[in-house]
Amino acid sequence: MISTPRRRVATGFVHLVLGAIALVFAAPLLWLVTAAVDEKAGLRTELPEQPGPANLLAVLDWEVGLLPMLNGLLLAGGAAVISVTLAALAAYPLSRYQLRFKRPFLYVVLFATGLPMTAVMVPVYSMFVQLDLIDSMFGTMLFLAATSLPYAIWMTKGFMDNVPLSLEEAAWVDGASGMQSLRQVVLPLMLPGLSVVGVFTFISAWGNFFVPFTLLLDPEKQPAAVGVFAFFGRAGLESYGPLAAYSLLYTAPVLGLYLIVSRRLGGTFTLAGAVK
Amino acid sequence: MKRVVPLVPAVVLLGIFLVGPVLWTVYLSFTNTALSGAAARSPQFTGLDNFARMIEDPALLNAVWLTVVFTVGSAVIGQNCLGMLLAVLLAGRSRLLRSAVGGVVVAAWVLPELVAAFAIYAFLNADGSLNAVLDWLGLPGQNWLYTAPMAAVVLANVWRGTAFSMLTYQAAMSDVPSDLLEAAQMDGAGPLRRFWHVTLPTIRRTVLSNLLLITLQTIGVFALIYVLTAGGPGEASQTLPLLMYEQAFVFREIGYGTATALVLLLVGGVFAAVYARTLREELR
Structure with a gap:
């Protein structure tokens, strides 16, 4: 030129x-x-x-920083494992079989990926009270998994569609059932895709503040998202340094996971399947 | 029938935790359920009372209007146009420039919502960096979060969300056939006309789905506004999610708060349905 x-x-x-x-x-x-x-x-x-390093040392206190980080790891990690497992199971029939309700089902899944989850938090709170799940980490984990599940199913089905059927047919000929060929042939081939789905669920659960803020009451059960917010609320003029240090500590896992995944898949991983 | 067994766990989880709450929303919004007191122990079915009250509630009207301002200002105009501009300007630049500029924009997006809110809080505070810069330029500063709360939350959301549109448009533009662009250039079309007559028509479906997605992401924003202004001062930046939160958990009126949530859910539902329809060709 x-x-x-x-x-x-x-x-x-x-x-x-x-x-x-x-x-x-x-x-x-x-x-x-x-x-x-x-x-x-x-x-x-x-x-x-x-x-x-005084700011960082101040927030590495067990109750202030470490316990909330561990709780966050448990909640987000658990949600990611549940979401990936259920999505992989659900994606298999959606990807491999001709089912009569497949189109409407996928339509509902896609519709659910768009719904603003903030809107249901008041009724979810009321529902959790009825089910006696308020202040339950497991209940909160299940809810976080459920909010990510539509997107996880959508993405997982996309990745599974790219695994050639011929490989699986060989396993069928050898007498493997659908579930066996899923576990032994299909899933190992789509590990990179599954890890993207897992990382995506983890990142969105880790960053979610509103859900644990409404569903968990006991400070001992709160994840880092609420811990850092509580710190912000208490922070007087002299605590801005520790607040920034806490923010970086809380950001670190997300940033690390993002860098690993985006390096492998070229930066636009969260868009896979969502926007064409 | 055996074939659909693997679907069961996902359907059960979605049924309990997504479909359940949506149906529960509809039920609650017709009751006077409260967080405490007599109405908490035995909520009454109150028919359309919540909705009749909503129509005459100036706080709701205010919140609907601010939600529209927030969504149009920060997502439809701000994130969308700035993201498009960045994608266009970065196309064909050196690798270093692309990763430097793109990296900074994406960094604001990768941060957890709360951390992004703290960063903007510090930036716009009376003692923050923006006022320091203005002071250095000899301009008067002010407490932006107090004097211009809507502008502050709109700017915050543009800052935080632009990367999504930028990445979406970068991906879409890499699919625009280069021979089309070259042919247009041969015919003497400048960069602006090439963008308007070649690039934009080619990616118009992406523009539509991007607009729908960022709208859906923006109408539900809670933590960002909660940290920056908490909806205030007064009700000056109280969008629907913040109003809903206040009604349900501060004023302890779960039923009325849920009726507000239903408005948000219905608006979101309409946009989500349009979004799902635009992608229906992929429902194979």
């Missing part, structure tokens, strides 16, 4: 706009990092006045 002066001016202008957008997007993020390592942090982004 020929580089004319006009084109160079245009390119310079585009770079300027992109640089400005990146700067505006980076500005709020910077505070999290500078405040986390500044023992005298305020609400401004500035070079740490008194750098040190």
